[in-house]
Amino acid sequence: MLRAVVLIAAFALLVYSLTAVFKYWDFTEAPVDIAALMTKTIKLTDLEAQIEASIQSDNPEDARMYLSLAKTFGYSLDAARFIPQIEALETPWQVTRRQATQFANGFIDGSGETGAGVAGAVTADFTVIGDARDLYEQYQNLQAGKDVNELMTALAGVGVGLTAITVLSAGSTAPIKTGSSTLKLATRANKLSPKMQSVLLKQATDLFDYKAFLLATRGEKNLDNLRQAAVKAYNPKALEALSETAEQVNSIRKSTSLVDTLDILRYAESADDLRRLEKLSVKYGSETKGILKFLGKSAIGTVRLLRHATELVVAALASLVSLLASLIALSAWLRPKTA
Template sequence: MRLWLYRTLTVGIFATSGANFYALSQNPFANPIVARTTEDAKRALTLTLKRTVTVDWIAPRLDQATVSGNIDDIEMLFQLADMHDVIIPADQRAAAQKVIDDANTMTAQIADCAICAVDIQQCKRLSQIAACAVPFELTPLGDLNALNRAKTNVIMGQPVDMLDAGLAIVGLGATAATLHSGGSSLTVKAGASLLRLGRRIGSVTPAFTRVLRKTADIDVNWSAVPAYTIGTKGLDDVVDAAQLVRLQRLAGNLGEVRKHTSLGDTLGLMRHVDSAEDAASLARVARAQGPATRATFYALGKARTFRAIHRLSDLLMATYALLAALVTQVLVFAAGIIRRMLRPI
């Protein structure tokens, strides 16, 4: 019986060693973290939110938002409570709702919108920015205005904001592609415009601005810009289209966020983006959470939200299991040998 066990362990060690060698040869530690599928990410985020969003968590935040008149926060807290069946005390909900109702009167909306349209920095809500301050910028006219502004600076010998110009070129190129393809480039166009707007209101972080500036460091044939803006020359006459690929990808991720949330929410969510990887992760969260994306970040924060949409790779988990099995077998095998050595002769 002992001989059979010894032989079995020996064979097992060799077999597990071979499996470990194969698993390690696949370099499982190179990409240990992988993105969850959209449905899996949604389940993980829902579970994490359910553990966080309770009456005790909502109550003090709702009181603070009510006192400060922060309608965005009040609406997000209402949304989170409704999503996770949290009952807000009637008097507390009524006080918060009154803040929303007072801001939504016709007179207040007209006055606030007029101020917001003149100075985007004075907009009280992200939804106001979307409705009152940015419709022009989302059209090709906004891109043309930015590109002509850059062209004027070149003629006058003044510094050119290449990031603003690069995003305008991406937006115009995507507009042309959208007209040609029937809409497939619409997300890129929206993302490019939102990035330009986000810079104006301070939503784009310094870290992401550095990434964008590096990406937008492209060569522009400024002499061809006037003809391009009136449609007599193509994008390739103005810039090497290959240089725009990464900037288009970044814009596309932000456009994807807008597609699943809203313009205002996307401008707010940009504050969580510091890198190209963050932009891609934000797009994945938006696909999973839809209109609840901003409320999800409000409740969980950036780190917990991004952690929830990733998991350890299957290959890494299998490698850990094989290593654990090998260690166990070696220890059992060594224990048997030691026992035999210590047995009295």
């Protein structure tokens, strides 16, 4: 009788401890140590080369960003060596010349590789000029038998609908509109990965039926009629999925800048990547672009950590002890009793 009781008790303890092991076998994802990665893999000469390249390309903003990056991560960089060259690019005349040209180019053709250029393109979108321009461009491609950029068409249609909502809502959807316009600009500049384009296309086409729009406008010549057709193809009930993505993009923009956001978005291949990029940008602000330039996607990598490491070790030891006890008790129970 005693042997049976011991066996049952040992087996019960084994079951309980194994249950605890499975309970505590729980991992969480933690961001990688950016500072350790930077100091381990990036040399001072790498930073200096990027500063010099930025100066040569008439980009004092990036040059200062790399100077800031060096300071953040403790590099012994001689800033005085570069400051005079940077300041020469920041005179009122140079700034006005650079920004005027870039803004005009962005407003007219939707291009944007600089802050002013991106601002021009997004400003055009807020006046519906940019979205109507892009819809008409894709419509002309269809009429000419050329390839239609589905994502560009869908995002432009979404932009038309969001502009109307932004006006009616007194600007409450403006962050979503800004994020959507930035995504469209990234599409035009070919900054989005194929996987991210697929994610966005699904979200955007749920919101804007671009196929119905193109069918309804076949043969149409009036730009205003095209815009009205776009409004009809817009389904505001499907806004939730794209609005989350657009708001994350807008959050990155607020933490960095419009032009940096375009560069940052190319590292996103999924909704999870975008979420991690948002967190990275909130932490490092304008330095995010430089970090990604050096570290690539490893900057948004994660490491798996046990949530309850101590409890798991205790449960594992208890399982081992109870297993041994169960085997001993079973052996004793099966052994014939002596007379």
